[in-house]
Amino acid sequence: MQKIIVCLKRVVDYNVRIRVKPDGSGVVTEGLKMSINPFDEIALEEALRLREKGQAQEVVAVSIGPEDAQQQLRTALAMGADRAILVQTSAELEPLAAARILHQIVIREQPGLVLLGKQAIDDDCNQTGQMLAALWDRPQATFASKLELNGTVATVTREVDAGLEVIEVDLPAVVTSDLRLNEPRYVKLPDIMKAKKKTIDVVAIDSLGVDVAPVLRVTRYDTPPVRSKGGMVKTVDELVTALRDRGLLA
Amino acid sequence: MSRILIIGEHDGRQLNQSTARCVACAAAINSASIEIVVLGASSNDVASAAAALAGVTGVLTVRTAADSPALAAVLAPQIAALAAGYDYVLAPSTTFGKDLLPRVAALLGVPQLSDVMSVLGPRTFQRPIYAGNALVTIEVPTGIKVVATVRGASFKPVGTGAGAPIRPVELSAPLPTHTRFVELRSGKTDRPDLQTARLVVSGGRGVGSAENFALLYKLAERIGAAVGASRAAVDAGFVPNDMQVGQTGKIIAPELYMAFGISGAIQHLTGIKDAGTIVAVNKDGEAPIFEIADIGLVGDLFEIVPEIEKRLR
Secondary structure (H helix, E strand, C coil), X not given: CCEEEEEECEEECCCCCCCECCCCCCECCCCCCEEECHHHHHHHHHHHHHHHCCXXXXXXXXXXXXXXXXXXXXXXXHHCCCEEEEEECCCCCCHHHHHHHHHHHHHHHCCCEEEEECCCCCCCCCCXXXXXXXXXXXXXXXXXXXXXXXXXXXEEEEEECCEEEEEEEECCEEEEECHHHXXXXXXXXXXXXXXXXXXXXXXXXXXXXCCCCCCCEEEEEECCCCCCCXXXXXXXXXXXXXXXXXCCCC | CCEEEEECCECCCCECCHHHHHHHHHHCCCCCEEEEEEECCCCHHHHHHHHCECCCCEEEEECCHHHCCCCHHHHHHHHHHHHHXXXXXXXXXXXXHHHHHHHHHHHHCCCCEEEECEXXXXXXXXXXXXXXXXXXXXXXXXXXXXXXXXXXXXXXXXXXXXXXXXXXCCCCCCCCCCEEEEEEECCCCCCCCCCCCCEEEEECHHHXXXXXXXXXXXXXXXXXXXXXXXXHHHHCCCCCHHHEECCCCECCCCCEEEEECCCCCHHHHHCCCCCCEEEEEECCCCCCHHHHCCEEEECCHHHHXXXXXXXXX
C-alpha cells in the first residue's frame, strides 16, 4: 500500500505518578515528563516494520495537541516516520472530536491503513480508533497482537477476554494496538539528527471545519480511596488460619 | 422518565455475567425502564437469562445471521438504529463492550463515557483515569444520549427478578461485509471463569516458567479458584493473554485474590483493588504489592504454594 497513518498522543510519561490538584480542578501535569502514548508507539513500530517489509511506502505520524507535541512527533520521525502532521490546539479534546479531526486528515491523505494505540494512558478512554472507523465507515480491528497484510485484506489477531480472536478486514481499515503487538525500537542519536530534516506540517484546527467543542462537563477530580496496608504473617499456618477466620477458605 | 437500553454480552449460548453488572449500574439511574437487547444468540437461554435479571423490564432479541459471532462493525449500525428510542445505551466494559460502544456513539454523534464506576446522579458519573490514579466526575448535559461502558468490578451483579417479556425485533440497518470472523482461540479450562470467580490464585514473573504455573493450577483446583497472572507472566509466555489481570487485562473483584511472585506494578493493582481480601506472597519484602495486601507473607513461593495446598487437603 502507499501510505500508513499512525496517530500519536502526547501524554504524561508512563513512569510518572500523577497527582490530583488539592482543589479537585484537575490533575497536575505542569513540568512533568511527556512522551508518546506507549500504545501509539507500538502502533508506530508496527507501521515502520510493514514499510521495512515493503508492504507500505510511507509512514505519516499525526498528532493533535499543543505546539509542544512537536517533540513527540520529532521522536516519531527519529524512530523512522517519513513525515508528520500536527493539528495544533491547546484545548483538551474528547475522543469523538479527535476522531472527527483524524477523519479529516484521513480524507486528505487517503491511507491504506490507520494504526493507533488501543487507548491513551491519560484518559484511558479506549474510543478514538473505533470512532474514527465509524466516521470513516471502514472496518476496525481493536486490541491487535498480530497484524498481517495480504493484498487488500488484513488478518488481525485480537486480544479479547475469551482468548485470541482472529478477524479479517478489507483495507483500508483502522487497527488499534495492544501491548504484545511488538516491542518498539530505541531511537539512535544519528536518527535524531536525520529527523531534524524531516517536515512537520502544522495544521490549524479551525481550518478543518469540524465541531470539536466538548460536550461532557467534567465537574471534579478526586484521589481514589487507597487500600490500607494489612498485616504480615510469618508462616503458612498463620496464613491459612487467617483465611479460614475470614470465611474465605474451608 | 427515561429509558435505558443495555447491550447484552454472550457467547451465543450463555449470557455473560457482565450484563447483570450493567443492570446494577442501570438500577442506580432513576429510569422508567431497563431493557436488554440480545443480538445474534443461537440459544434462547441467553434471552431467558436476561429476562430473569432483577429490574429488567423487557428483552429484545435480534436474529440476524451476520450477528454471530459478534463483530462491532456489524452490530454497531443495528444498535445505533435501535438507540433512537432510548436515553441511555450501556454496555459492559469488557473487550466486547469496549470494541463496540465507541462505534455506536460515533454513529450517533455523541461522546461516550468509558468504565463508569459509580452513578452519582441520573446524568452524573464517576470514572477512573490515569490507570485509576485519579477519578473524574462527568456530567452529561440534558438532551444528550448517555452512552457508557460499565466497569463490572464496581457493581455487584443483580439477582433474579419476576421475569420480563421477551420480544423479537427487526432492524433494517444496512450491514457491512468488510469485517469477517475467522476464529477464536480460547484456552478453555475446567477452572472457574476469572472474571466471575469468588477465589483467584494469580502468578507473576516470580513463578519463573509455564511449567511452574502447574503449582498454582494445583492449588486453584484444591480450593476451586480461577487462575490469573500479571502482565509480566503473560509477556514472558508463561500463560495466555486471557489470564492477564490489570489495567490492560481483566479488572476483577473476587472475594479472595492470592498473588504469588507478583511485585505489584500500579497497572496490576488497578485490576484488583476492588477485591475483598488480597494475599501477597513474595520473596522480596519490599515489593509494592505488600502496600495494599491485607495479608502478606515474605518467602519462597515454591515452598509456600505446595504447603498451602497440603494444609487444605
